[in-house]
Amino acid sequence: MEIGTTIIGAGVIGLAIAAEISKQDRNIYVIESNASFGNEISSRSGEVVHAGVYYPTDSLKARLCVEGNHRLRKLCESRQIPLRLCGxxxxxxxxxxxxxxxxxxxxxxxxxxxxxxxxxxxxxxxxxxxxxxxxxxxxxTAGIIDSRQLIRHFVAQAGMNAVSFVYQTRILSVVKREPGRYVVQVVYPDGETEKFVTQRIINAAGLDADQIAAGMGLDIDRQGYRQxxxxxxxxxxxxxxxxxxxxxxxxxxxxxxxxxxxxxxxxxxxxxxxxxxxxxxxxxxxxxxxxxxxxxxxxxxxxxxxxxxxxxxxxxxxxxxxxLQRPGDSERDFVIQEESENGLPGVVNLAGIESPGLTACMAIAKYVSNLIA
Ligand SMILES: Cc1cc2nc3c(=O)[nH]c(=O)nc-3n(C[C@H](O)[C@H](O)[C@H](O)COP(=O)(O)OP(=O)(O)OC[C@H]3O[C@@H](n4cnc5c(N)ncnc54)[C@H](O)[C@@H]3O)c2cc1C
Structure with missing residues (x-):
C-alpha cells in the first residue's frame, strides 16, 4: 500500500492539519495510537483562546497565535462551536x-x-x-473555547474530505527508502506489526514528537527538538x-x-x-x-x-x-520544520507545540500546508 500523506497523531494539531491539507490533497491517513482522537495533551488544556500578548514579537508563537485567534473566532462563529470572548x-x-x-x-x-x-x-x-x-x-480578544467540539469539527471536516483515520495503531519507525518515499512500520494492540510506504509524513505526535524525529535518524539535540x-x-x-x-x-x-x-x-x-x-x-x-x-x-x-x-x-x-527549553533556559519557539535540508524531503516535524498550540492550531495547519505545497 502506498499512502500520499501520513499524519502521526490525532490531537488538535494533527487534526487541524488533516482538515486543512485535505482541501487540496487526497490519500491522507491519520495514524493514532489511542482508540480515539484528542485524548492526550489536547484533552487537558486550559481551553483559552489566547490573544498573543506574551510571546516575543515575530516569533512563530506570536504570529501563529494572533492569526490562529482570528481564524478560530471566524470558524466558531460560522460553525457554532462554543467560544466565549470573555477577555x-x-x-x-x-x-x-x-x-x-x-x-x-x-x-x-x-x-x-x-x-x-x-x-x-x-x-x-x-x-x-x-x-x-x-x-x-x-x-x-482572549476567550474560552469548547476544545472537544473544535476537535470534533476537524475530524468531521477531514472525514468529509476523505481522510482515513486509523486508531489503536502506533508508529514504530520511519525509514527513508529514497527521497520522498518512506517505509513506516506500525504496531497494533495485539503486537502484530505492518509496514507501508508513504510520500509525506507530518509528525504531530505531541509529547512523543521528538522520539519519532529521533527514530528518523535526526539528532534531536543538535536540531533542538528534544522535549x-x-x-x-x-x-x-x-x-x-x-x-x-x-x-x-x-x-x-x-x-x-x-x-x-x-x-x-x-x-x-x-x-x-x-x-x-x-x-x-x-x-x-x-x-x-x-x-x-x-x-x-x-x-x-x-x-x-x-x-x-x-x-x-x-x-x-x-x-x-x-x-523545548531546559529548566532555566530562555523561552523557545515552536519548531515546525520541513526536513529537506536534513535529507528527508516531504517530512515535517512539529516539536514543542505547547501553549498557545490550541489557539494557533488553524494557523499552524495553514503554515504546514504552505511548507509542503
Ligand atoms: C496544561 C495545559 C494547558 C494548556 N492550555 C492551553 C490554552 O489554554 N490555550 C492554548 O492555546 N493552548 C494550551 N495548551 C497547549 C495545547 O493544548 C497544545 O499545544 C495542543 O493540544 C497540542 O496538540 P497536539 O496535537 O500537538 O498533541 P496531542 O493532543 O498530544 O496529540 C498528539 C497525538 O499523537 C499521538 N501519538 C503519539 N505518539 C504516537 C505514535 N508513535 N503513533 C501514533 N500516534 C501517536 C498521541 O496519542 C496523541 O493523541 C495547553 C496544554 C496543556 C498541557
Whole structure:
C-alpha cells in the first residue's frame, strides 16, 4: 500500500492539519495510537483562546497565535462551536509591577493584538469586583473555547474530505527508502506489526514528537527538538457560578515562561486555578495533582483574589506540555520544520507545540500546508 500523506497523531494539531491539507490533497491517513482522537495533551488544556500578548514579537508563537485567534473566532462563529470572548485581565497588584504591565502592552501591540486597554485599579474592579489590582491590562480578544467540539469539527471536516483515520495503531519507525518515499512500520494492540510506504509524513505526535524525529535518524539535540515535560496542576475553585467571568493572570516577568497562578473560567461559569508549571523528571507522565502545591497556589492567588479561602480550592486535574527549553533556559519557539535540508524531503516535524498550540492550531495547519505545497 502506498499512502500520499501520513499524519502521526490525532490531537488538535494533527487534526487541524488533516482538515486543512485535505482541501487540496487526497490519500491522507491519520495514524493514532489511542482508540480515539484528542485524548492526550489536547484533552487537558486550559481551553483559552489566547490573544498573543506574551510571546516575543515575530516569533512563530506570536504570529501563529494572533492569526490562529482570528481564524478560530471566524470558524466558531460560522460553525457554532462554543467560544466565549470573555477577555483577559492581567493584573498588577503593586506599583512596582506597573512598568512590566506597560511593557507587556507595548509587546502586545507590536504582536498585532487588538482590543487592549490599560485600566486603573478602580476601573478594573468595576469589571471584576473580586480583584485586588492597582492597574491592569484588559485584553478583549482572549476567550474560552469548547476544545472537544473544535476537535470534533476537524475530524468531521477531514472525514468529509476523505481522510482515513486509523486508531489503536502506533508508529514504530520511519525509514527513508529514497527521497520522498518512506517505509513506516506500525504496531497494533495485539503486537502484530505492518509496514507501508508513504510520500509525506507530518509528525504531530505531541509529547512523543521528538522520539519519532529521533527514530528518523535526526539528532534531536543538535536540531533542538528534544522535549522536556512540563506539568501543570489544576485546582477547582468552589465559588458560585460566574463570581468571576474573565481570565485573570498576574503580570508575569517578561523573560520567564508562565505566571504565578492563572485563573481560568470555563464555559459553564466554573473557575480553575493553575499555578506555575513545573518540570518533570525525564519523560515522566504523572497525572496526579500535587497536593503539596495547593498552599503555594492559594498564596499566589490570594494576592489578586483577596476573598479566596484555602477551603475553596480542590485538586482537579493535570496537563503535561512539551517544552523545548531546559529548566532555566530562555523561552523557545515552536519548531515546525520541513526536513529537506536534513535529507528527508516531504517530512515535517512539529516539536514543542505547547501553549498557545490550541489557539494557533488553524494557523499552524495553514503554515504546514504552505511548507509542503
Ligand atoms: C496544561 C495545559 C494547558 C494548556 N492550555 C492551553 C490554552 O489554554 N490555550 C492554548 O492555546 N493552548 C494550551 N495548551 C497547549 C495545547 O493544548 C497544545 O499545544 C495542543 O493540544 C497540542 O496538540 P497536539 O496535537 O500537538 O498533541 P496531542 O493532543 O498530544 O496529540 C498528539 C497525538 O499523537 C499521538 N501519538 C503519539 N505518539 C504516537 C505514535 N508513535 N503513533 C501514533 N500516534 C501517536 C498521541 O496519542 C496523541 O493523541 C495547553 C496544554 C496543556 C498541557
Amino acid at each position: 483577559k485581565i492581567i493584573v498588577a497588584t503593586s506599583e512596582e509591577e506597573v512598568p512590566r504591565l506597560e511593557a507587556l502592552a507595548r509587546r502586545a501591540r507590536d504582536n498585532g493584538v487588538n482590543g487592549l486597554d490599560l485600566l486603573s485599579g478602580s476601573a478594573c474592579r468595576k469589571l471584576e469586583p473580586q480583584l485586588n489590582a492597582v492597574a491592569a491590562l484588559h485584553v478583549t 522536556y515535560f512540563w506539568k501543570s496542576d489544576y485546582y477547582a475553585v468552589q465559588w458560585p457560578k460566574d463570581t468571576l467571568t474573565r481570565l485573570i493572570d498576574p503580570v508575569p516577568e517578561l523573560h520567564v515562561p508562565g505566571c504565578d497562578v492563572r485563573t481560568l473560567p470555563d464555559l459553564n461559569g466554573r473557575l480553575k486555578l493553575r499555578p506555575r508549571s513545573t518540570y518533570m523528571p525525564e519523560r515522566e507522565l504523572n497525572y496526579t495533582v500535587d497536593p503539596m502545591r495547593l498552599d503555594a497556589c492559594f498564596n499566589a492567588a490570594r494576592r489578586y483574589l483577596p476573598n479566596l479561602r484555602r477551603e475553596d480550592i480542590r485538586p482537579e486535574m493535570v496537563g503535561i506540555q512539551p517544552k
